[in-house]
Amino acid sequence: MSRYNHNKAYTTRGYIYRAVTSIACIAILVFFMPRGHQMKIDFQKGSPWNYGTIIAKENFPVLKPEEVLEQERDSLMRLYKPIYELNTETGTQQVQAFRQAFDASLRKSVPYHYRSYLATKLQMLYKQGIMPVEEYERLMREKQTGVVVSVQNTGTTYLLSEMHTPKTAYELLMRQADSAQLDHTIVQHCNMSRYMEPNLTLDEERSQSQLTNLEKQLVLYAGQVVAGQKIIDHGDIVDDKAYNILRSMQTHMEGRKRSTTERFSQLGGQIIYASILIVCLLVFFNQFRSDYLQRTRTVLLIVLFALMFPLITYAMVKHSFLSVYLIPYCMLPLFLRVFLDSRTAFFTHVVSVLLSAIAVASPFEFIVVQSVAGMVTIYCLKQLTQRSELIWTVVQVTLVSGLCYLAFDLIHMSVLGNEHFNYSIYLFILLNGVLLMISYLLLIPFERLFKFTSTVTLVELSNTNTPVLRRLSEEAPGTFQHSMQVANLAAEVANALGAKSMLVRTAALYHDIGKLDAPVFFTENQNGVNPHDNLSYIKSAQIIISHVKKGLELAEKYQLPETIREFIATHHGASKAKYFYIKYKNENPLLEVDEKFFTYPGPNPSTMEQAILMMADAVEAASRSLSEYTEESISGLVSRIVDSQVQEGYFNQCPINFADIATAKQVLTNKLMTIYHTRIKYPELAK
Helix, strand or coil, rough: HHHHHHHHHHHHHHHHHHHHHHHHHHHHHHHHHCCCCCCCCCCCCEEEECCCEEECCCCEEECCHHHHHHHHHHHHCCCCEEEECCCCCHHHHHHCCCCCCCHHHCCCCCHHHHHHHHHHHHHHHHCCEECHHHHHHHHHCCCCCCEEEEEEEECCCCCCCCCCCHHHHHHHHHHHHCCCCCCCCHHHHCCCCHHHHCCEECCHHHHHHHHHHHHHCCCCCCCCEEECCCCCCCCCCCCHHHHHHHHHHHHHHHCCCHHHHHHHHHHHHHHHHHHHHHHHHHHHHHHHEEEEEEEHHHHHHHHHHHHHHHHHHHHHHHHHCCCCCCCCCHHHHHHHHHCCCCCHHHHHHHHHHHHHCCCCHHHHHHHHHHHHHHHHHHEEEEEEEEHHHHHHHHHHHHHHHHHHHHHHHHHHHCCCCCCCCCCCHHHHHHHHHHHHHHHHHHHHHHHHHHCCCCCCHHHHHHHCHHHHHHHHHHHHHHHHHHHHHHHHHHHHHHHCCCCCCHHHHHHHCCHHHHHHHHHHHHHHHHHCCCHHHHHHHHHHHHHHHHHHHHHHHHHCCCCHHHHHHHHHHHHHCCCCCCCHHHHHHHHHCCCCCHHHHHHHCCCEEEHHHHHHHHHHHHHHHHCCCCCCHHHHHHHHHHHHHHHHHHHHCCCCCCCCHHHHHHHHHHHHHHHHHHHHHCCCCCCCCCC
């Protein structure tokens, strides 16, 4: 009863955990989804309209074309004259300063009529106004034609060419003195440049008011579209008029304030959309990959990839940053295919693409291109064992993505010679392939972070020249041969059951490395002398059982992946060292046996691959004890061992059924028959 309650509580916690995770995913997606009235469509002048018929839902004004507005704005700007306030005191002070300086130091060397002439000309310059150099240069850059000089609210308009800076005012004064036949040297001696000070200041408030009034005269609209009016049909060419109306509708929808009802309506639709897709993903795992939901790191990996690409898409769309075709969406099926399986990779990829499509401009084309690219990734990437396979996969994915998008362009009549043909999208697809190529470098960090093992790593580990396997072949050759045989048997069974054969094969090579601690205590390494003869059954059992613990220690020392360590721990499960257990019971029938001394620490297998290794290991070891190798004896041995494992519940936590077990027994029997088949005896040549 307590076990039932425990399982029920565990199931309840699992449902709560999945519900909380799903709600969190939906909340994150909806929070970052773009919202507003943005038209999620792309259109170009001169290109066919690739979407459905557009009917105006409400009245909105039609903007004038940008070039027309620019011309009208330029015409109005010609009427704009910045207003400068003239400071009369500056001129009075400078003229007075000149007269005082002349009377104090120049009257003895300069004729007196020079004084009156220069003072009069200086006074006239200040009456028109002298402008600061930086202001004059700014007006020249802005191509202003004139200014208004204001004195006590009375303005006089001057051409900009008539205005002076301190330098040009001095130069004009010198030219006028020359024209009046004054001695140039004597005039220079008067040092008139020191009396040239700007007396014009920009009246920013009045100038801005004038500019605002002119801008108000600019008419932005060329007409109006009424609700219910058809704007464009599918296949119509986007001419100047249609382009202008579509642009006006886009501007109107982006600028108008949404009502509370509209905001809640959009938010509700996004919640429903995200919920449907996340629930579909959850149902998929519940029905077909429930074992993945029991592993936190697997759930984290799937959630990370399922959310990462939609969130990147939302950010790029919201900030109008480049094109979404630059995002390497196929990294998701690539990683999940390598770490998990093809079905999971494709289903998760489709959900991720659908979540991303809600934000893109052309969702139909986007979904098709990315789904096809994902399928090609999975088809090409059967086993990622070499870098060249990834390169070839990326080349095919990039090529198919480009061809797929080209197909849509040709269908929509955007032929290559068309001046409006969008070549940039193909550049983004090419760059996408480059980014996808770089994903190979991320395999190792992801392996270590989520404790997965890629096929590349498994291929490297299966090399018998690795330090631990080389040591096993030298110090425990019998165990090494046993491991090789188990690897072959387990790989055959895995292939027949659709399990991960490379994982099982590699794990089988390492499952018994713990025997390196004391190889002579295991029969396959003995040569006539059995050290167990001088030990008690309990001591012998403890030595045999300890090879699991020693194997885990060696796995940690040689930094073997977590997945391989799980196989080392589970290849005997919680079974018993039966030889010594039965011997002890037979010789001590009246004593109560403490079974913990004869029981492996476990745990029992939790995956199909671990169950396959457990079966193959036990069957291969027992097959060496057969006195004769016939189909009946081998088949009987396999059935007896595997059925015993099933009855003792070693596979209760595995996603393996009776049909799988029957297939495994048949494959093991056939393989052992092939290994131990009787060879024909060759006759001797008669003398």
